[in-house]
Amino acid sequence: MRRRLTMGNLIGYLGPPGTFTEEAARRYGNSRTFLLRPYPTIDGVFAAVAKKEIDQGVVPVENSLEGSVNLTLDLLSGNTDVKIKGELLCRIKHFLLARPGQNPVKIKEVYSHPQALAQCRFYLDKLFPEASRISMSSTAEAAALVAQSEGKAVIASRRAARLYGLKILQANIQDEPFNITRFFLLALEDAPRTGDDKTSLLIGLHDKPGSLFSALGIFAGYNLNLTKIESRPVRGELGKYIFFLDIEGHREDKKVAHALKEMEEKALFLKVLGSYPHADTRI
Template sequence: MSDQNQEQNFKDEEELKGLRNEIDRLDTEILNLISQRAQCAMRVAEVKLAADPENAVFYRPEREAQVLNRIMERNPGPLGNEDMARLFREIMSACLALEKPLEVAYLGPEGTFTQQAAKKHFGQWVKSKPMPAIDEVFREVEAGAVQYGVVPIENSTEGVVNHTLDTFISSNIHICGEVELRIHQHLMTGPNTRRDKITRIYSHQQSLAQCRKWLDAHMPQAERIAVNSNAEAARRVQGEWNSAAIAGELASELYGLEIVETKIEDNPDNSTRFLIIGREEVGASGGDKTSLVVSMRNEPGALYNLLKPFKDFGVDMTRLESRPSPSGNWTYVFFIDFVGHIDEKNVQDALAAIKETAVEVKVLGSYPKGVL
């Protein structure tokens, strides 16, 4: 090695040493700031408990949305806005656990996309509780056994989850937030399974439908068996030697399976929207949505009478779904999402106009738009 190369290597090592020392200094500074934030969060808990020991509310969805949106607006880079917001969500999740750990019910079992959505929204420090059915998630929240629940509401490929919509009709639960999860389906096997020996594939019916073209092209000989959830599919293949499961990454981690093919969904933009449900109403965050269910009489112009107030008062409707009424009194039940909070003047005016012709108007909740 020439003297020139040796000199350059020495300069490189010195520069790296200086950069590493700077990283160590910054790490210490970050550590101290996070500790100060955690101490402040504990003080917040003390103030809330002193003011109202029985009804203290520790998690405020509108406050969290405001913080995360502000982080994304002020992010100087080079980390992307969503990456930075995810880091802060975990910090907030850990600090909130010092105040009072959140307990959240979700559509189980462990390893489902709904559990993944719960962790995305609340962070890794949440205590999650799997429930066997959507209505059980609602009941768990209504009974006060958990603070919040997470249920699927619609998939970009397969459409709305009707069971969730129907449960809202008879429930007094409020929608407190939303989270959208990009759905990646993976083919996974147990440790004793050879790819060329797979004769059956387990998955939820929707996941099998979302991967139909890939399965037709790559595994046409394998029998497709629908089960209650992707997590159940992953659990089944643990002890089998000739089967595979289609599920998400979390299921492979929980059940010790190897992912042999990644992202086999037919639609690369496949995503599912989940709703956060709770007992309290949510204040305005500055970027909100509202959901409601409206029952209309079976008469000419009913749909026109329902839609016209949104135009008249400048309210942006983002979704409209109709469902058969569970009661013989009504023919149509409409589920509606729109931009805005129930406390805003134009929203109140629009709802007042709808109530003039509707049989019933039930506000399911005003809540922050999904940040991540």
């Protein structure tokens, strides 16, 4: 008998099939009955969550080698409906793929997502210094293109090799072995308290001396650990910035709630992006 899918079972992700975001979504849904739906852009995943086309969405937000995915941060700052419901960590292993029979010496172009190209920069400098590096919206989209052409290679996942009929020329070509990408699980509501949580915030501060110091002092005063802080420029306003912060604890925890109330009174604005459980670090 076919099991009926219920709320929470439709997960959107940055596609097409074969991306590392799909890998994160598959891992998240491993113990659940679920369906995956690919979207061609990160914007598309956000919009699908907001429109209730999907129950949850998975998007990349940060890499241990190349830093934040700025588009994800910008969409979080501008979207009023979508919340962060969880975080996922995946160890990223890059593979150099090409059509079967492709002579590596004759590779003239290497395709991939900009982050993947950057994460393999030294490898490409050493072995393919003359090859052009072509950015695509996803590693899987690049794999699909390379599967149709001679003289090209792609940096993508092992699963992409299987899906698109490509040969692995070399495995684990990332410049650093400890290559971890953090993904956000998006939904219309964040997660309930678990006792092992994290809260992501967006704050705008008054343009005056000591405003950032004063804001961070609020968290110190409540003995709340700040695990991340990052600035992003205000779009269209040179020299003005907003700040993304992660703190330990859930927005409903007493200390966190008091700190947020105090922050709201002092900051230009405060937006709680979501509270969610710490990611499983067994990767």
